Amino acid sequence: MEKQYTPPKIWTHDAESGGKWASVNRPVSGATHEKVLPVGEHALQLYSMGTPNGQKITIMLEELLALGEEAEYDAHMIRILEGEQFSSGFVDINPNSKIPALVDRAGDNDQPIFESASILVYLAEKFSALLPEKGVKRTRVLNWLFWLHGAAPYLGGGFGHFYAYAPEKFEYPINRFTMEIKRQLDVLDKQLAKNEFIAGDAFSIADIAIWPWYGNLILGKLYDAQEFLQVEEYPHLQRWAKATLARPAVQRGRIINRDWGDKWEQLENRHSAENIDKVLALKPA
Template sequence: MIDLYTANTPNGQKASIMLEEVGLPYQLFPIDIAKGEQHTASFRAINPNGKIPAIVDREVEGGQRVFESGAILIYLAEKTGKLLPTQGRDRSEVLAWTFWQVGGLGPMIGQWGHFSHAAPEKIPYAINRYLDESVRLLNVLNQHLTDREFIADNYSIADIANYTWAAGGLNFIRSSDADKVENLAALERWVKLVSDRPAVQKGLAILK
């Protein structure tokens, strides 16, 4: 059994989607980040960084904690032998696009959301900087997907990592800057393809 500590956010959704995809039994422990539950001592024992998602693998003696969404995807893929090739060119591609999301697409859209919607002071330079970089990254992914079905040869953790941020980011940016995310047909096609997967729908539904 896996204990899953998460919330209904793009990073949080990756973990529940992954658990549904690989078919491991898990128990959900919702963390209300608006109430600050990620800062409690008991949660920080699982993730010292105080952020969701995190898991504890109860099948490992003493419990194995894993935090950081990318690390969780890799851990569960390696535990089950699913969605991450064990070697070769395709493994490198899957890891490269997974890290690309964790270090780029997610933080850029997240910072744009913060400066445009949450910051007490509107700083045009910051808003434009993060919007332009988010849009640039969405175009990079769109271009990559023009001649392929999934991000790597087959559906993988790279698709899960990027899907929650690309789908959420497109909607979020469209709500105020629709002109910036026109002409991303390959990305839209792939978002629909991933959205249609039953495990993705279950992984999202369980957090609502």
């Protein structure tokens, strides 16, 4: 039986109770130390880590490059478990201290963009790609983009935290969030039963946003929960997840700003296409 918890009249921060993330979770914002961010040679400077939220942007940039767009970029690793998101340089471009954050240096003044949905829309509009310019098709893509931003916290901060990261396992929150994730997987499976891609008949920023969370989950690359969630119950979602992973730009984008996994999945910083090529060449045949 779970321990009974009675909230105190006034909450106080217990730095020892946060499990894996205790060292970086805190109830205040702002910088903890002074550090200038590195800057590469390209107009687009990405500061991120290869978590699902970080993968969205590197996959987007690689998809733009695959389309022939002039979207060259530098991607700099921000190690969030070491608190690098609280440096003065990072806080200057994202006061919320969350990855990813992008700076576009193409104009007269540097333009910082934060929140992954905002970055995806910014890049789609900058390059006129992967998001219809107007009308019903644009609305459908944005519907699913914003669905992801309402749904993913239940997967990451809810299910993922209590199933994989919490210092103790408790039945109630795991059951609560598992039920919601199963419902979300069913929503996606039913949508993909009627459509090749998330928002219809064309690959878009909706697919790019949703795949790093739900595609990785279904394919066993997130939380190792395939058996627990019975992912075989979602054949249309499985089809889409595998087809998306097979895209060359997805294979390239998913390995950037990572220092975990197999050697061919790890590229800490990206400054050119050749950086990715060298890492992917290590993949076993």
